[in-house]
Ligand SMILES: Cc1cc2nc3c(=O)[nH]c(=O)nc-3n(C[C@H](O)[C@H](O)[C@H](O)COP(=O)(O)OP(=O)(O)OC[C@H]3O[C@@H](n4cnc5c(N)ncnc54)[C@H](O)[C@@H]3O)c2cc1C
Ligand code: SF4
Protein backbone atom coordinates (compact mmCIF):
# COMPACT_ATOMS: atom_id res chain seq x y z
CA UNK A 64 0.00 0.00 0.00
CA UNK A 65 2.77 2.44 0.97
CA UNK A 66 4.66 1.54 -2.21
CA UNK A 67 1.53 2.29 -4.28
CA UNK A 68 0.74 5.59 -2.57
CA UNK A 69 4.34 6.84 -2.88
CA UNK A 70 5.92 9.83 -1.13
CA UNK A 71 2.59 11.60 -0.39
CA UNK A 72 1.74 8.88 2.16
CA UNK A 73 3.24 8.29 5.60
CA UNK A 74 2.96 5.67 8.29
CA UNK A 75 1.55 6.64 11.64
CA UNK A 76 1.87 4.59 14.83
CA UNK A 77 1.22 6.59 18.02
CA UNK A 78 1.25 9.87 16.08
CA UNK A 79 3.04 11.67 18.92
CA UNK A 80 5.88 12.79 16.66
CA UNK A 81 4.05 12.92 13.34
CA UNK A 82 0.86 14.80 14.30
CA UNK A 83 2.56 17.88 15.79
CA UNK A 84 4.73 17.98 12.66
CA UNK A 85 1.73 17.74 10.35
CA UNK A 86 0.15 20.63 12.23
CA UNK A 87 3.29 22.71 11.75
CA UNK A 88 3.30 21.63 8.08
CA UNK A 89 6.73 20.05 8.36
CA UNK A 90 5.20 17.23 6.34
CA UNK A 91 2.44 17.56 3.80
CA UNK A 92 0.74 14.30 3.01
CA UNK A 93 -2.38 13.07 1.21
CA UNK A 94 -2.72 9.80 3.11
CA UNK A 95 -1.78 8.39 6.47
CA UNK A 96 -1.38 4.65 6.85
CA UNK A 97 -2.26 3.65 10.41
CA UNK A 98 -0.02 0.95 11.90
CA UNK A 99 -2.60 -0.05 14.54
CA UNK A 100 -2.51 -3.57 13.12
CA UNK A 101 1.08 -4.11 14.34
CA UNK A 102 1.29 -6.65 17.17
CA UNK A 103 2.03 -5.29 20.65
CA UNK A 104 3.77 -8.03 22.61
CA UNK A 105 7.10 -8.38 24.38
CA UNK A 106 8.55 -11.88 24.03
CA UNK A 107 11.20 -12.67 26.57
CA UNK A 108 13.92 -15.27 26.34
CA UNK A 109 16.73 -15.59 28.84
CA UNK A 110 19.35 -13.77 26.76
CA UNK A 111 17.15 -12.27 24.14
CA UNK A 112 14.02 -10.23 23.97
CA UNK A 113 11.81 -9.43 20.99
CA UNK A 114 9.70 -6.28 21.30
CA UNK A 115 6.95 -5.73 18.71
CA UNK A 116 7.12 -2.29 17.09
CA UNK A 117 3.57 -1.49 18.25
CA UNK A 118 4.49 -1.81 21.96
CA UNK A 119 3.98 1.54 23.67
CA UNK A 120 6.84 3.26 25.47
CA UNK A 121 4.84 3.04 28.73
CA UNK A 122 4.49 -0.74 28.33
CA UNK A 123 8.22 -1.18 27.58
CA UNK A 124 9.28 1.02 30.49
CA UNK A 125 7.15 -0.95 32.98
CA UNK A 126 7.85 -4.46 31.67
CA UNK A 127 9.42 -6.42 34.56
CA UNK A 128 11.65 -8.56 32.33
CA UNK A 129 13.03 -5.57 30.45
CA UNK A 130 13.64 -3.75 33.73
CA UNK A 131 15.53 -6.68 35.11
CA UNK A 132 17.58 -7.74 32.09
CA UNK A 133 17.65 -4.80 29.72
CA UNK A 134 17.35 -2.07 32.33
CA UNK A 135 19.01 0.57 30.13
CA UNK A 136 16.39 0.04 27.46
CA UNK A 137 13.46 0.24 29.93
CA UNK A 138 15.05 3.38 31.38
CA UNK A 139 15.44 5.00 27.96
CA UNK A 140 11.80 4.21 27.05
CA UNK A 141 10.68 5.66 30.40
CA UNK A 142 12.57 8.89 29.72
CA UNK A 143 10.92 9.67 26.38
CA UNK A 144 8.59 12.69 26.46
CA UNK A 145 5.87 12.61 29.16
CA UNK A 146 3.56 9.95 30.69
CA UNK A 147 0.47 10.58 28.48
CA UNK A 148 2.69 10.65 25.37
CA UNK A 149 4.29 7.36 26.40
CA UNK A 150 0.83 5.77 26.59
CA UNK A 151 0.42 6.48 22.86
CA UNK A 152 3.98 6.60 21.46
CA UNK A 153 5.44 3.31 20.29
CA UNK A 154 8.95 1.88 20.33
CA UNK A 155 8.83 1.54 16.51
CA UNK A 156 7.91 5.22 16.18
CA UNK A 157 10.73 6.11 18.54
CA UNK A 158 13.26 4.32 16.33
CA UNK A 159 11.95 6.29 13.32
CA UNK A 160 11.41 9.63 15.07
CA UNK A 161 12.31 12.64 12.90
CA UNK A 162 15.58 14.49 13.46
CA UNK A 163 15.27 17.88 15.19
CA UNK A 164 16.50 21.41 14.66
CA UNK A 165 15.41 24.76 16.10
CA UNK A 166 15.04 26.19 12.59
CA UNK A 167 12.90 23.30 11.41
CA UNK A 168 10.67 22.60 14.43
CA UNK A 169 8.61 25.75 13.98
CA UNK A 170 5.25 26.44 12.40
CA UNK A 171 5.02 27.10 8.68
CA UNK A 172 4.58 30.84 9.29
CA UNK A 173 7.68 31.08 11.48
CA UNK A 174 9.74 29.05 9.02
CA UNK A 175 8.55 31.29 6.23
CA UNK A 176 9.56 34.38 8.19
CA UNK A 177 12.98 32.97 9.13
CA UNK A 178 13.60 31.62 5.63
CA UNK A 179 13.06 28.00 4.68
CA UNK A 180 15.93 25.52 4.97
CA UNK A 181 17.19 22.42 3.19
CA UNK A 182 15.16 19.97 5.23
CA UNK A 183 11.86 21.49 4.18
CA UNK A 184 11.01 23.89 1.34
CA UNK A 185 14.42 25.66 1.16
CA UNK A 186 17.88 25.24 -0.28
CA UNK A 187 20.37 26.23 2.42
CA UNK A 188 21.13 25.12 5.95
CA UNK A 189 20.50 27.99 8.34
CA UNK A 190 22.78 26.50 11.02
CA UNK A 191 25.77 25.92 8.74
CA UNK A 192 25.08 27.98 5.60
CA UNK A 193 28.30 26.96 3.87
CA UNK A 194 27.51 23.27 4.26
CA UNK A 195 25.71 21.28 1.54
CA UNK A 196 23.90 19.07 4.04
CA UNK A 197 21.38 19.18 6.88
CA UNK A 198 22.69 18.84 10.44
CA UNK A 199 19.38 18.20 12.23
CA UNK A 200 19.90 16.14 15.37
CA UNK A 201 18.96 12.52 15.99
CA UNK A 202 16.84 12.80 19.15
CA UNK A 203 15.60 9.30 19.86
CA UNK A 204 16.22 8.09 23.39
CA UNK A 205 15.75 4.39 22.69
CA UNK A 206 17.75 4.12 19.44
CA UNK A 207 21.17 4.62 21.11
CA UNK A 208 20.24 2.08 23.79
CA UNK A 209 19.02 -0.41 21.18
CA UNK A 210 22.38 -0.07 19.40
CA UNK A 211 24.32 -0.49 22.65
CA UNK A 212 22.38 -3.71 23.30
CA UNK A 213 23.17 -5.11 19.83
CA UNK A 214 19.63 -4.45 18.60
CA UNK A 215 18.37 -5.82 15.29
CA UNK A 216 15.14 -4.64 13.67
CA UNK A 217 12.82 -6.58 11.39
CA UNK A 218 11.64 -4.62 8.37
CA UNK A 219 8.71 -5.59 6.16
CA UNK A 220 8.12 -3.86 2.82
CA UNK A 221 6.94 -4.39 -0.72
CA UNK A 222 10.05 -6.43 -1.48
CA UNK A 223 9.70 -8.76 1.51
CA UNK A 224 11.07 -9.10 5.01
CA UNK A 225 14.65 -8.49 6.18
CA UNK A 226 16.64 -7.92 9.33
CA UNK A 227 18.96 -4.98 9.89
CA UNK A 228 21.18 -4.04 12.84
CA UNK A 229 19.85 -0.82 14.38
CA UNK A 230 23.21 0.87 13.63
CA UNK A 231 22.54 0.38 9.92
CA UNK A 232 19.07 1.92 10.18
CA UNK A 233 20.44 5.49 10.17
CA UNK A 234 22.43 7.71 7.83
CA UNK A 235 24.66 10.66 8.63
CA UNK A 236 22.20 13.10 7.10
CA UNK A 237 19.72 15.18 9.11
CA UNK A 238 17.32 15.32 6.19
CA UNK A 239 17.18 11.75 4.89
CA UNK A 240 18.05 10.23 8.23
CA UNK A 241 16.66 6.71 7.78
CA UNK A 242 18.52 4.12 5.70
CA UNK A 243 15.46 1.89 5.27
CA UNK A 244 13.22 2.08 2.20
CA UNK A 245 10.26 4.48 2.67
CA UNK A 246 7.77 1.63 2.15
CA UNK A 247 9.38 -0.54 4.84
CA UNK A 248 7.68 -0.89 8.21
CA UNK A 249 9.65 -1.69 11.35
CA UNK A 250 7.77 -4.62 12.84
CA UNK A 251 10.00 -5.59 15.75
CA UNK A 252 13.23 -5.06 17.68
CA UNK A 253 15.42 -7.84 19.05
CA UNK A 254 17.81 -7.12 21.90
CA UNK A 255 20.57 -9.44 23.12
CA UNK A 256 22.55 -9.72 26.33
CA UNK A 257 24.81 -12.12 28.17
CA UNK A 258 24.32 -12.83 31.88
CA UNK A 259 27.10 -10.31 32.60
CA UNK A 260 25.68 -7.41 30.62
CA UNK A 261 24.78 -4.25 32.49
CA UNK A 262 23.16 -1.32 30.79
CA UNK A 263 22.16 2.22 31.68
CA UNK A 264 20.85 5.35 30.00
CA UNK A 265 21.38 8.89 31.25
CA UNK A 266 19.59 11.77 29.61
CA UNK A 267 20.02 15.51 29.88
CA UNK A 268 17.13 17.83 29.03
CA UNK A 269 15.79 21.19 30.14
CA UNK A 270 12.61 19.96 31.87
CA UNK A 271 12.93 16.48 33.34
CA UNK A 272 9.23 15.82 32.75
CA UNK A 273 8.84 16.19 29.02
CA UNK A 274 11.68 17.45 26.82
CA UNK A 275 13.69 15.80 24.08
CA UNK A 276 17.30 14.95 24.98
CA UNK A 277 20.01 17.56 24.43
CA UNK A 278 22.62 14.97 25.31
CA UNK A 279 22.26 11.35 26.28
CA UNK A 280 24.49 8.36 26.89
CA UNK A 281 23.49 4.73 26.41
CA UNK A 282 25.99 2.20 27.72
CA UNK A 283 26.05 -1.59 27.79
CA UNK A 284 29.00 -3.15 29.53
CA UNK A 285 29.93 -6.80 29.57
CA UNK A 286 31.99 -7.69 32.60
CA UNK A 287 34.42 -10.54 33.08
CA UNK A 288 34.83 -10.59 36.84
CA UNK A 289 35.50 -6.96 37.66
CA UNK A 290 37.03 -6.16 34.27
CA UNK A 291 35.31 -4.91 31.15
CA UNK A 292 35.25 -7.58 28.50
CA UNK A 293 33.48 -5.43 25.96
CA UNK A 294 31.35 -2.35 26.03
CA UNK A 295 29.26 -0.11 23.82
CA UNK A 296 28.72 3.58 24.38
CA UNK A 297 26.23 5.34 22.10
CA UNK A 298 25.38 9.04 22.33
CA UNK A 299 22.05 10.66 21.60
CA UNK A 300 21.36 14.19 20.39
CA UNK A 301 24.91 15.10 19.36
CA UNK A 302 24.84 14.14 15.66
CA UNK A 303 22.36 13.33 12.90
CA UNK A 304 22.48 9.67 13.91
CA UNK A 305 23.10 7.85 17.22
CA UNK A 306 26.87 8.32 17.58
CA UNK A 307 28.94 5.38 18.79
CA UNK A 308 31.98 6.33 20.88
CA UNK A 309 34.30 3.63 19.51
CA UNK A 310 37.59 4.97 20.92
CA UNK A 311 36.16 4.95 24.46
CA UNK A 312 34.85 1.41 23.97
CA UNK A 313 38.37 0.27 22.99
CA UNK A 314 39.91 2.16 25.90
CA UNK A 315 37.68 0.41 28.44
CA UNK A 316 38.44 -3.13 27.29
CA UNK A 317 40.24 -5.09 29.98
CA UNK A 318 40.05 -2.29 32.54
CA UNK A 319 38.25 -2.09 35.87
CA UNK A 320 35.26 0.26 36.04
CA UNK A 321 36.76 2.49 38.70
CA UNK A 322 36.39 6.21 39.09
CA UNK A 323 39.50 7.42 37.24
CA UNK A 324 38.99 4.95 34.39
CA UNK A 325 35.37 6.00 34.00
CA UNK A 326 36.37 9.66 33.97
CA UNK A 327 38.98 9.12 31.27
CA UNK A 328 36.64 6.94 29.17
CA UNK A 329 33.96 9.64 29.37
CA UNK A 330 36.47 12.27 28.26
CA UNK A 331 37.44 10.13 25.24
CA UNK A 332 33.78 9.39 24.45
CA UNK A 333 32.86 13.06 24.37
CA UNK A 334 35.56 14.00 21.80
CA UNK A 335 33.71 12.99 18.62
CA UNK A 336 30.50 14.74 19.76
CA UNK A 337 30.14 18.06 17.96
CA UNK A 338 26.79 19.59 18.88
CA UNK A 339 25.77 22.54 16.67
CA UNK A 340 23.76 25.59 17.63
CA UNK A 341 20.42 24.09 16.57
CA UNK A 342 18.98 22.52 19.74
CA UNK A 343 17.96 23.70 23.20
CA UNK A 344 20.57 25.48 25.39
CA UNK A 345 24.07 26.50 24.31
CA UNK A 346 25.99 24.05 22.16
CA UNK A 347 29.23 24.77 24.09
CA UNK A 348 27.54 23.67 27.29
CA UNK A 349 25.96 20.65 25.61
CA UNK A 350 29.40 19.57 24.39
CA UNK A 351 30.77 19.86 27.94
CA UNK A 352 27.84 17.90 29.32
CA UNK A 353 28.42 14.91 27.01
CA UNK A 354 31.33 13.90 29.17
CA UNK A 355 29.13 14.17 32.27
CA UNK A 356 26.29 12.00 30.95
CA UNK A 357 28.72 9.31 29.78
CA UNK A 358 30.45 9.37 33.15
CA UNK A 359 27.13 9.01 34.96
CA UNK A 360 25.90 6.23 32.67
CA UNK A 361 29.11 4.22 33.16
CA UNK A 362 28.97 4.80 36.90
CA UNK A 363 25.36 3.68 36.91
CA UNK A 364 26.19 0.56 34.92
CA UNK A 365 28.84 -0.26 37.49
CA UNK A 366 26.21 0.35 40.20
CA UNK A 367 27.95 3.26 41.83
CA UNK A 368 25.66 6.24 41.74
CA UNK A 369 22.33 7.39 40.35
CA UNK A 370 22.16 9.63 37.26
CA UNK A 371 21.08 13.12 36.40
CA UNK A 372 17.49 12.64 35.51
CA UNK A 373 16.57 9.64 37.64
CA UNK B 374 -5.64 19.01 11.58
CA UNK B 375 -3.54 20.89 8.99
CA UNK B 376 -3.01 24.56 9.62
CA UNK B 377 -4.92 25.39 6.45
CA UNK B 378 -7.85 23.14 7.29
CA UNK B 379 -8.90 24.12 10.78
CA UNK B 380 -12.68 24.40 11.10
CA UNK B 381 -13.72 26.20 14.22
CA UNK B 382 -17.41 26.64 13.46
CA UNK B 383 -20.01 24.14 14.61
CA UNK B 384 -20.71 21.43 12.09
CA UNK B 385 -24.29 22.61 11.86
CA UNK B 386 -23.10 25.81 10.29
CA UNK B 387 -24.07 25.94 6.66
CA UNK B 388 -21.01 27.94 5.67
CA UNK B 389 -18.73 25.35 7.10
CA UNK B 390 -20.51 22.47 5.39
CA UNK B 391 -20.29 24.43 2.19
CA UNK B 392 -16.58 25.05 2.55
CA UNK B 393 -15.85 21.48 3.47
CA UNK B 394 -17.80 20.30 0.44
CA UNK B 395 -15.72 22.63 -1.74
CA UNK B 396 -12.50 21.35 -0.20
CA UNK B 397 -13.56 17.79 -0.82
CA UNK B 398 -12.92 16.84 2.79
CA UNK B 399 -13.24 13.14 3.39
CA UNK B 400 -15.84 12.37 6.04
CA UNK B 401 -16.35 9.18 7.96
CA UNK B 402 -19.11 7.68 10.06
CA UNK B 403 -17.70 6.62 13.40
CA UNK B 404 -19.05 5.04 16.55
CA UNK B 405 -17.20 6.27 19.61
CA UNK B 406 -17.65 5.06 23.16
CA UNK B 407 -17.54 8.28 25.17
CA UNK B 408 -18.20 8.14 28.91
CA UNK B 409 -19.90 4.78 28.53
CA UNK B 410 -22.28 5.92 25.83
CA UNK B 411 -22.01 4.79 22.19
CA UNK B 412 -22.18 7.88 19.95
CA UNK B 413 -22.44 7.80 16.19
CA UNK B 414 -20.93 10.74 14.33
CA UNK B 415 -20.21 11.96 10.83
CA UNK B 416 -16.90 13.81 10.99
CA UNK B 417 -14.06 14.85 8.69
CA UNK B 418 -11.45 12.11 8.99
CA UNK B 419 -8.62 14.58 9.73
CA UNK B 420 -10.27 16.07 12.84
CA UNK B 421 -8.54 15.31 16.13
CA UNK B 422 -10.39 13.77 19.05
CA UNK B 423 -10.06 17.13 20.85
CA UNK B 424 -11.85 18.90 17.98
CA UNK B 425 -14.54 16.23 17.70
CA UNK B 426 -15.24 16.24 21.45
CA UNK B 427 -15.50 20.01 21.64
CA UNK B 428 -17.05 20.89 18.29
CA UNK B 429 -19.14 17.87 17.31
CA UNK B 430 -20.13 16.54 20.73
CA UNK B 431 -20.22 19.80 22.70
CA UNK B 432 -18.09 18.21 25.42
CA UNK B 433 -16.12 21.36 26.10
CA UNK B 434 -14.70 20.23 29.46
CA UNK B 435 -11.68 18.91 27.57
CA UNK B 436 -9.51 21.97 27.10
CA UNK B 437 -7.69 23.18 24.06
CA UNK B 438 -4.10 24.25 24.83
CA UNK B 439 -0.92 23.96 22.79
CA UNK B 440 -2.34 21.42 20.31
CA UNK B 441 1.20 19.97 20.10
CA UNK B 442 1.38 17.44 22.91
CA UNK B 443 3.25 19.67 25.32
CA UNK B 444 0.77 20.99 27.88
CA UNK B 445 -1.54 18.08 28.77
CA UNK B 446 -4.69 20.14 29.23
CA UNK B 447 -6.45 18.07 26.53
CA UNK B 448 -5.85 14.80 28.47
CA UNK B 449 -8.59 12.17 28.25
CA UNK B 450 -8.54 8.53 29.32
CA UNK B 451 -8.36 5.88 26.62
CA UNK B 452 -9.15 2.47 28.14
CA UNK B 453 -8.39 4.06 31.51
CA UNK B 454 -4.96 5.48 30.57
CA UNK B 455 -4.23 9.19 30.04
CA UNK B 456 -3.59 10.22 26.45
CA UNK B 457 -3.60 13.56 24.66
CA UNK B 458 -6.73 14.17 22.62
CA UNK B 459 -5.00 16.82 20.48
CA UNK B 460 -2.80 14.06 19.01
CA UNK B 461 -5.41 11.34 18.53
CA UNK B 462 -7.54 10.65 15.48
CA UNK B 463 -11.04 9.38 16.33
CA UNK B 464 -10.84 7.00 13.38
CA UNK B 465 -8.22 5.06 15.36
CA UNK B 466 -10.34 4.92 18.51
CA UNK B 467 -13.42 2.93 17.60
CA UNK B 468 -14.04 0.22 20.18
CA UNK B 469 -11.87 1.94 22.81
CA UNK B 470 -13.36 3.43 25.97
CA UNK B 471 -12.95 7.23 25.95
CA UNK B 472 -13.44 9.05 29.27
CA UNK B 473 -13.62 12.83 29.45
CA UNK B 474 -13.97 15.09 32.48
CA UNK B 475 -17.76 15.06 31.92
CA UNK B 476 -17.66 11.34 32.77
CA UNK B 477 -15.85 11.79 36.06
CA UNK B 478 -18.74 12.62 38.41
CA UNK B 479 -21.40 10.02 39.07
CA UNK B 480 -24.58 11.98 38.31
CA UNK B 481 -24.54 14.85 40.79
CA UNK B 482 -21.99 13.11 43.04
CA UNK B 483 -18.57 14.52 42.41
CA UNK B 484 -15.60 12.16 42.28
CA UNK B 485 -13.54 12.32 45.52
CA UNK B 486 -10.70 13.90 43.51
CA UNK B 487 -13.02 16.69 42.37
CA UNK B 488 -14.18 17.25 45.96
CA UNK B 489 -10.60 17.37 47.24
CA UNK B 490 -9.54 19.79 44.50
CA UNK B 491 -12.45 22.10 45.37
CA UNK B 492 -11.86 21.90 49.12
CA UNK B 493 -8.14 22.61 48.94
CA UNK B 494 -8.32 25.22 46.21
CA UNK B 495 -6.21 23.09 43.92
CA UNK B 496 -7.67 24.82 40.88
CA UNK B 497 -6.86 28.46 40.24
CA UNK B 498 -7.92 29.45 36.72
CA UNK B 499 -8.93 25.80 36.28
CA UNK B 500 -7.67 25.39 32.73
CA UNK B 501 -5.33 22.50 33.49
CA UNK B 502 -7.73 20.92 36.01
CA UNK B 503 -9.76 18.55 33.78
CA UNK B 504 -6.58 16.95 32.43
CA UNK B 505 -4.99 16.72 35.85
CA UNK B 506 -8.11 15.19 37.44
CA UNK B 507 -8.24 12.47 34.77
CA UNK B 508 -4.51 11.71 34.99
CA UNK B 509 -4.84 11.53 38.80
CA UNK B 510 -7.86 9.25 38.56
CA UNK B 511 -5.94 6.85 36.33
CA UNK B 512 -3.05 6.89 38.82
CA UNK B 513 -5.28 6.14 41.84
CA UNK B 514 -7.01 3.30 40.02
CA UNK B 515 -3.65 1.66 39.42
CA UNK B 516 -1.91 2.68 42.62
CA UNK B 517 -4.27 3.58 45.52
CA UNK B 518 -1.38 4.63 47.80
CA UNK B 519 0.96 6.66 45.66
CA UNK B 520 4.00 8.34 47.20
CA UNK B 521 4.36 12.03 46.44
CA UNK B 522 7.03 11.35 43.83
CA UNK B 523 4.74 8.88 42.12
CA UNK B 524 2.01 11.52 41.95
CA UNK B 525 4.54 14.00 40.54
CA UNK B 526 5.62 11.49 37.91
CA UNK B 527 2.02 10.64 36.94
CA UNK B 528 1.19 14.33 36.50
CA UNK B 529 4.49 15.21 34.79
CA UNK B 530 2.80 15.66 31.42
CA UNK B 531 0.25 18.17 32.74
CA UNK B 532 1.45 21.74 33.05
CA UNK B 533 -0.30 24.26 35.30
CA UNK B 534 0.43 27.82 34.20
CA UNK B 535 -0.95 29.15 37.47
CA UNK B 536 1.74 26.88 39.01
CA UNK B 537 -0.21 25.85 42.09
CA UNK B 538 1.40 22.42 42.09
CA UNK B 539 1.63 21.95 45.85
CA UNK B 540 -2.15 22.15 46.34
CA UNK B 541 -2.64 19.75 43.44
CA UNK B 542 -0.33 17.18 45.04
CA UNK B 543 -2.03 17.64 48.43
CA UNK B 544 -5.49 17.23 46.88
CA UNK B 545 -4.51 13.97 45.18
CA UNK B 546 -3.17 12.71 48.51
CA UNK B 547 -6.36 13.74 50.32
CA UNK B 548 -8.56 11.99 47.74
CA UNK B 549 -6.37 8.88 47.93
CA UNK B 550 -6.85 8.82 51.73
CA UNK B 551 -10.62 9.13 51.38
CA UNK B 552 -10.83 6.47 48.68
CA UNK B 553 -9.10 3.85 50.81
C1 LIG C 1 6.10 17.24 23.75
C2 LIG C 1 6.83 16.07 23.13
C3 LIG C 1 8.00 15.61 23.72
C4 LIG C 1 8.70 14.54 23.16
N1 LIG C 1 9.84 14.12 23.78
C5 LIG C 1 10.56 13.09 23.24
C6 LIG C 1 11.75 12.65 23.87
O1 LIG C 1 12.13 13.14 24.92
N2 LIG C 1 12.47 11.66 23.28
C7 LIG C 1 12.08 11.07 22.12
O2 LIG C 1 12.77 10.17 21.65
N3 LIG C 1 10.92 11.45 21.51
C8 LIG C 1 10.15 12.44 22.04
N4 LIG C 1 8.99 12.84 21.43
C9 LIG C 1 8.61 12.25 20.14
C10 LIG C 1 7.68 11.05 20.21
O3 LIG C 1 6.73 11.18 21.24
C11 LIG C 1 8.42 9.73 20.41
O4 LIG C 1 9.58 9.68 19.63
C12 LIG C 1 7.56 8.51 20.11
O5 LIG C 1 8.25 7.35 20.43
C13 LIG C 1 7.16 8.41 18.66
O6 LIG C 1 6.40 7.23 18.51
P1 LIG C 1 4.99 7.23 17.78
O7 LIG C 1 4.50 5.84 17.78
O8 LIG C 1 4.10 8.25 18.34
O9 LIG C 1 5.48 7.67 16.31
P2 LIG C 1 4.66 8.41 15.15
O10 LIG C 1 4.50 9.85 15.47
O11 LIG C 1 3.47 7.63 14.80
O12 LIG C 1 5.74 8.25 13.98
C14 LIG C 1 7.01 8.89 14.01
C15 LIG C 1 7.71 8.63 12.66
O13 LIG C 1 8.05 7.26 12.51
C16 LIG C 1 7.37 6.66 11.43
N5 LIG C 1 6.96 5.35 11.94
C17 LIG C 1 6.27 5.10 13.10
N6 LIG C 1 6.20 3.78 13.34
C18 LIG C 1 6.85 3.17 12.31
C19 LIG C 1 7.12 1.81 12.00
N7 LIG C 1 6.73 0.82 12.79
N8 LIG C 1 7.80 1.54 10.85
C20 LIG C 1 8.22 2.55 10.03
N9 LIG C 1 8.01 3.85 10.29
C21 LIG C 1 7.32 4.16 11.41
C22 LIG C 1 6.25 7.60 11.07
O14 LIG C 1 5.96 7.54 9.69
C23 LIG C 1 6.83 8.95 11.45
O15 LIG C 1 7.69 9.40 10.43
C24 LIG C 1 8.23 13.91 21.97
C25 LIG C 1 7.06 14.37 21.39
C26 LIG C 1 6.36 15.44 21.94
C27 LIG C 1 5.10 15.91 21.30
S1 SF4 D 1 20.27 21.61 10.28
FE1 SF4 D 1 20.09 23.17 8.67
S2 SF4 D 1 19.01 22.17 6.96
FE2 SF4 D 1 18.79 20.87 8.78
S3 SF4 D 1 16.81 21.47 9.67
FE3 SF4 D 1 18.38 22.74 10.68
S4 SF4 D 1 18.55 24.61 9.46
FE4 SF4 D 1 17.43 23.09 8.25
Ligand code: FES
Pocket residue numbers: 436437438439440441442443444445446447448457458459460
Ligand atom coordinates in the same frame (compact mmCIF):
# COMPACT_ATOMS: atom_id res chain seq x y z
S1 FES E 1 -3.55 20.74 23.84
FE1 FES E 1 -2.98 18.66 23.80
S2 FES E 1 -1.16 18.66 24.95
FE2 FES E 1 -1.60 20.79 24.81
Ligand code: FES
Pocket residue numbers: 495496497498499500501502532533534535536537
Ligand atom coordinates in the same frame (compact mmCIF):
# COMPACT_ATOMS: atom_id res chain seq x y z
S1 FES F 1 -5.06 26.28 37.53
FE1 FES F 1 -4.58 27.68 35.96
S2 FES F 1 -3.39 26.44 34.63
FE2 FES F 1 -3.58 25.20 36.34
